[in-house]
Amino acid sequence: MLSAIRDFFSIAGARATFREAKTIYERLGAADKLAMHEVDAGHGYHQPNREAAYRWFARWLKGTEVGGEEPEIELAEFDELACTETGQVATSLGGETVHSLNLARAEDIEPKLPPVRSRADLEAFREEVRRRVQRLSGIDYERSPVRTSPFGRIKRDGYFIEKFVYESAPGIEIPALLFVPEGGPARKPAIVWVDGEGKAAEGRPGGEIEWFVRQGRIVLAPDVQGLGEMRPADVARGTGWTRYFGDYDAAMTAFLIGESLVGMRAADVLKAVDVLAARNDVDASRIAGIGRGPGAPPLLYAAVLDGRLRSLALERMLVSYRDAVERKIHRGVLENIIPGVLKEFDLPDLVAALAPRRALLVDPVDALGRRLWPEAAGKAYSRSAAVYQAAGAPEAIRVARRRMGQGPEAVYEKWLK
Numbered sequence: 298m299l300s301a302i303r304d305f306f307s308i309a310g311a312r313a314t315f316r317e318a319k320t321i322y323e324r325l326g327a328a329d330k331l332a333m334h335e336v337d338a339g340h341g342y343h344q345p346n347r348e349a350a351y352r353w354f355a356r357w358l359k360g361t362e363v364g365g366e367e368p369e370i371e372l373a374e375f376d377e378l379a380c381t382e383t384g385q386v387a388t389s390l391g392g393e394t395v396h397s398l399n400l401a402r403a404e405d406i407e408p409k410l411p412p413v414r415s416r417a418d419l420e421a422f423r424e425e426v427r428r429r430v431q432r433l434s435g436i437d438y439e440r441s442p443v444r445t446s447p448f449g450r451i452k453r454d455g456y457f458i459e460k461f462v463y464e465s466a467p468g469i470e471i472p473a474l475l476f477v478p479e480g481g482p483a484r485k486p487a488i489v490w491v492d493g494e495g496k497a498a499e500g501r502p503g504g505e506i507e508w509f510v511r512q513g514r515i516v517l518a519p520d521v522q523g524l525g526e527m528r529p530a531d532v533a534r535g536t537g538w539t540r541y542f543g544d545y546d547a548a549m550t551a552f553l554i555g556e557s558l559v560g561m562r563a564a565d566v567l568k569a570v571d572v573l574a575a576r577n578d579v580d581a582s583r584i585a586g587i588g589r590g591p592g593a594p595p596l597l598y599a600a601v602l603d604g605r606l607r608s609l610a611l612e613r614m615l616v617s618y619r620d621a622v623e624r625k626i627h628r629g630v631l632e633n634i635i636p637g638v639l640k641e642f643d644l645p646d647l648v649a650a651l652a653p654r655r656a657l658l659v660d661p662v663d664a665l666g667r668r669l670w671p672e673a674a675g676k677a678y679s680r681s682a683a684v685y686q687a688a689g690a691p692e693a694i695r696v697a698r699r700r701m702g703q704g705p706e707a708v709y710e711k712w713l714k
Contacts, residue, residue: 298333299346305538307546308335330357396625403622406640413687419652422684423601426650429641430601434560435551437466438567438602445572446470453502455479456510463519463572465565472526473519473569474500476510477578486583487573489606490518491566493590493613495525505705509587512713517573521565521595523547523558523632543591543632552636559633562595563602570605581605587709589613594633594644601650608655610712612699616661616669616677617643627664649681653690656681657712659697671698 300311315333322331334349344367352365381389411422430436444464451458459475474496478485488509492498496518499505506516520526523544532539539545548558566586574581585608588596593614600606618639621627648656658678660668669677674696685694697708 298331299342299350300333300335301338301340301343301346302335303338304340305545306340399622403619403639408640408642408646410642410646413649413684416688419684419688423650423652426642426646427602430598430647433557433635433638433641434563434598435556436560436564436567436598436602437556438564440567440571442575443568443571453507456507458500463568465522465568469522469565471519471521471565471568472496473517473572476500476506476516476518478510478513478515481513482580483578484580485513485515485578486585487515487517487576487579489566489569489573489584489586489596490516491521491524491562491586491588491592491596492518493524493592495528496520497525508705509709509713514713515573515576515579517569519565519569521562521592523562524592541626541628543629545631548631548634557635559595559598559635562592563598566595566599567603570599570603574605583607585609587612591629591632597644597647600654601647604654606654608657608712609651610657610659610709611648611661612659613662613666613668614658615644616663616674617645619643620677621664624664628666630664645678645681648678648694649684652681652685652688653693655693655712656685657695657697657708659708660699661696668698671696674698 298311298315300306300308302308304311312333315331319328319331322328332353334346336343336345348365348367351367352362355361355364375384378384383389386392387394411418411425413419413422445461446463448460448462451460456476456478459477460473461475462470462472465471490496490499490506490509500518506518509516520528523529523532529544529547532544544558551558551561570584573579573584584605586596586600586606587610588594589612593611596606596609597611597614600609615621615630615633618634621630621634622639648658658674661674661677662668675682678694678696682691682694685691695712699708
């Protein structure tokens, strides 16, 4: 095994795999036929590892333990290596690409969901979407009392902040901030705030959360798994790799154990709803959700499964999974992907399943994170709007554009009423 200590593949995982395999080789009496060599470097096939490979082959193919030093090698120029005019099969010979193959396949797998022609059809549609979401996402959630651990309180002008963690699943503790306005009715409406940048991004004095608190809302802002405080340091630093693939390790690990990162985050959101619903100062019939960026899809998944989220606002959310297929390059999409999802549903179908609850879609973005113009966004959610129309609530779904420099009141004031 040839490994690099600073590879994006965890060296701890490589070492654990080696130890496990070594045990098997030892029991078979072949311990000398497995070895591991490490180099203190990043991803790549570095010279020390290449030389270790030469020695290994020399030992087992030539019967010698010596040698392995790599001679000076003169690298060929690109033109010498190119087998076609451009060096690319796709551009020289007109071959297929992963993108073109995926696009062709996507055209053949339009998800078949129950039609919604009237209110009578709505429940069958919603139930089928919920069933598919539960099955594909791997969301592991059971409504139950939530264990919380307090970490103090911060007093601010007109409100206070409770700091605590809550247990989303055994061994999974989610850090959260609860913003509580002073005065007002004994039981107040509440908002679950799921921000892709983390709870601290708008939790500062004068941040956007403060505006909602001053409108009389209790706001619970958790850092769900992989966001905010829970974001791995190397991902938070934002290298070229992570800007495009995000928390690749966590997303792929979730796939390998039959779950999804978006599903795990949705379970964290559902537990946040449990936290709010159990509070004496919260009107449990008036809990809403605001999701921003990568935090929006988990909130949407949670709302499809839990009707306690009475209205939803999704800001800068990926417009659809199909958009990621249609574009050759995408950015930050992997964390919210589920394998095989387009065979079952797309994000506009999940929005449709909220009907007749209110849904505000603020600045949907394409797979590169660019805001869509209102016309394009409206077209993308036309299926959702049609379901709302059939449900007798066409006014409950709205696509809004937030201009640069506008405060939250520009798009959220009407939504709060």
